[in-house]
Amino acid sequence: MFENKREKIRRNATLSCAPMMDWTDRHCRYFHRLLSKNTLLYTEMVTAPALVRGGALHLLDYSEEEHPLALQLGGSDPAELAEATRLGAMAGYDEINLNVGCPSDRVQSGTFGAILMKQPQLVADCVSAMQDATDVEVTVKCRLGVDDQPPEETLPAFLETVAKSGISRFTLHARKAWLKGLSPKENRDIPPLDYELVHQMKAEFPELHISINGGIASLAEALPHLERGLDGVMIGRAAYHDPANVLLDADTRVYGQGTATTAVGAVHEMLPYIEAHMSQGGKLHQITRHMLGLFTGKPGARAWRRVLSQGASKPGAGPELLLEALAHVQAHPNTQAAE
Structure with missing residues (x-):
């Protein structure tokens, strides 16, 4: 073993x-x-x-x-x-x-x-x-x-x-x-x-x-x-x-297995983790700062970064901010990141 x-x-x-x-x-x-x-x-x-x-x-x-x-x-x-x-x-x-x-x-x-x-x-x-x-x-x-x-x-x-x-x-x-x-x-x-x-x-x-x-x-x-x-x-x-x-x-x-998720899917999968972190006194920006590059090179990426960068540290900011930022990406249905 x-x-x-x-x-x-x-x-x-x-x-x-x-x-x-x-x-x-x-x-x-x-x-x-x-x-x-x-x-x-x-x-x-x-x-x-x-x-x-x-x-x-x-x-x-x-x-x-x-x-x-x-x-x-x-x-x-x-x-x-x-x-x-x-x-x-x-x-x-x-x-x-x-x-x-x-x-x-x-x-x-x-x-x-x-x-x-x-x-x-x-x-x-x-x-x-x-x-x-x-x-x-x-x-x-x-x-x-x-x-x-x-x-x-x-x-x-x-x-x-x-x-x-x-x-x-x-x-x-x-x-x-x-x-x-x-x-x-x-x-x-x-x-x-x-x-x-x-x-x-x-x-x-x-x-x-x-x-x-x-x-x-x-x-x-x-x-x-x-x-x-x-x-x-x-x-x-x-x-x-x-x-x-x-x-x-x-x-x-690399590993010959199926793909774990999509970029959009990962955003949704992060929401329960963020909620749990914030319920214990954590701050939204402590997590979202690591997610800014998720849609790099894709339509809507700049707006995604802007919404999170400007909003995640504001009082009262929560998981819904990610969905607001994600909407800018999903407004471009042809982007690979939104599939």
Whole structure:
């Protein structure tokens, strides 16, 4: 059963939505799950110190409907990460992922994220301790390298060292990270992409499950990477800003199953979730901010965004605002989104 669960999560990882701070919260993930039943979803990064020292266990909250679901942890202390992993496993996550890719100054000051690319043995020690704490699969998301490292030399050495700890799943963000001089936003755009190096790593380490991340904007761009032999593709900003384009056809084109819903159907399916959230004191905009890109490129999309952006934060705004915004889309019956 344990192996079956691990095999299943690896199939789900054929396509995944990247962990993104301030974006992939539980409301975003619930919405994305309506669009695809199979795509692997990731939490925002949760720091091990926040869970272990800060007792912020609410950061582990999620809805059962979000599965398959991975928890991304940040940290660099093996014992602390092991305890955070245990907490994540107890909460029911399907995978625990270690962040070795975030380049922000705040993360660097905690000695974790991309700066750990310089300390592969420490990463190996961390994931070894994490694995000892759970039967849930432990994985790593990293960059190709940092600063002046030559990735063609240091990345194979990093993968080899970390893999010796017993883990075999890596997601490679196909850019280096510059720890000084570039902001986190710039680090997502300025360092050049090197997809070929990721494919080379799969060729050199065929036993590893390797997913590629970075700059991939659609299923049409994702599928060739799978056809060439990579095990998975992780999509970040495109899945957030244009979720229908990335996720609505994923179950069919990636997993060989039927489509979960339509964009319009997803709006209606969100209404009970929104009502439940607001009945507990939540705010409408906490959810609708993740839905603004649902009809990107479709007639009525601008009005959809305007109604939600301007109205969701107003006192008294409720689920009916979505239906008001949706009417602007459905006024264009020929749009694919309204079918």
